[in-house]
Amino acid sequence: MDIAKSVFQVHGVAATGDVVIRQRLSRGKVLQFFPKMPACLVGLEACGAAHYWRRLGHDARLMPPSYVKPCVKRQKNDAADAEAICEAVTRPTMRFVEIKSDEQHSIMVLHRVRLTLMRQRIQLSNTIRGHMAECGLVAPVGRNGLAQLITIIGNCDDARVPDLARDCLAMLVSQLEMINEQILETDRRVRTSARATEVGRRLMEVPGVGPVLASAMVAAVPDPRSFKSSRNLAAWIGLVPRQNSSGDKERLGGITKQGDRYNCSWSAPLP
Template sequence: MDGITTIGLDIAKSVFQVHGIDISGKVLTQKRLSRSRLLPFFAKLPPCLVGIEACSTSHHWARELIALGHDVRLMPAQYVKPYVKRSKNDAADAEAICEAVTRPTMRYVPVKTAEQQSVMMLHRVRLMLSRQRTQLSNSMRSHLAEFGIVAPIGRKGVEQLLAVIANEDDARVPPDARLCLEMLVAQLVVVKSQILENDRRVMESARKTELGQRLMEVPGVGPLLASAIVATVADPKAFKSGRSLAAWIGLVPKQNSSGGKERLGSITKAGNRNLRSMLVVGSMAVIRYAQRNGTKRPWLVQLMARRSVKVAAVALANKTARMVWALMTSGERYREPAVVTA
């Protein structure tokens, strides 16, 4: 195994498949390792190129192997799939990974630090708690509607329902139903407090970094979005341009071109769904403000004049993503564009 230069590693929860080749491409090892034997196996090897699919636990194993001196490359699973010959299994997947990692045009996923993954966990848990809050509110609405009690949509409507549940003298709600509704209210209170604590941690993570402070100066980028960008985009220089970052997020038109004819459709919706939605929401806030108070940016004025609000929001989100990439790579601060006078 001294001649191994490249390894394809197919990871799982407890079983790991290794496919190692030398500099000429000759297969030197194909073996299955248990979780306890993985790191000792790589500790005995000289530094080599290790390819891993970017999936669950991949960043953890990448950090562990980098600490042992290996050059670890993470690749999107959809870029590795074309190299699987046939009969998908662990051995075939490891061979495909080993083949894909040697391609000069392969695109790699930067390895995230434990701190970056912690911030990303804050955003994922916040999204899950927000869904649970909506689920609990909708559940109370539907149950009370069975007794003829309805309320307007929004926060005020939920507060009216909470007042009905808390009023034990209200005969419209039977005792057993009130008991169940009080359980939902207790869960709703806990979820709301957890969301507030989560938001506090997210805002703290955005404000404590110099990059996060610079990103929050961009119109439409708040603490939540700035924190998510810093944690998600580990290395902005991995993207060749701002358009590459916007394409990775999924804010560019989908192409179906052939024979020299370009056919562009709606946005691809690739990449991080949460990051894309926050960019669009931030752009909607900028457009709403411009509609009420006006704006000095001629590009946005012309866009709003010829496109619908939602189309303009997506276009502005694309532009915001490009500005974010420029700020991250150049280290400069955001400057409001100067108005060109006739």
């Protein structure tokens, strides 16, 4: 099944390979369609909302979209994608994505929200610095320099900042303070989630691994035993060199970072 926001395409084949279903469904009819079907194997691409649609009452399996793409025959459309998914899910060498629990999904939501808040904090800080520079006020890099600018904004007796600009910048300062409080709250929740599991506590004993990385790994890897070795886990994250080898010539490039880049980007404890 090729999933989307509103329109879904179903492609089904029998054990002989004959096409028995080729149907387009609206979102509201998906949960009505599959309960009427006999128990079967359902293939899905691992993407947004894919874990929700695994609750179809069948043997649902998720596959990386990059592994499904080679099965697309010609032009890309919903019917061709559904056919490619149907073909890929039956391949004996296909690698499937492990199903995450609701708890693991909740932890990943926590990490994504924290990342969004941090980006917003950087955006607000740069905006305040840029507008203050227009007034000829430039502070050193870092939180101490930003604090100096915020102090100037809060000082109504400082004539270097026009009143209208001060009122507008005060709004940004208020948002920045609120986001800082929210980031501290998410940090506390990340620490709690990292210490709540035995795997998370063991990961934090590794030098350079803090609560953020430990919590993210516990949430992103449902079952570590699905990897045959630690090198396979490193390859899944993307911490392996890029290969362009042929014959007896091995050509290795830089680190690919083709896997879960969020997990490989965090390697230090929280401040």
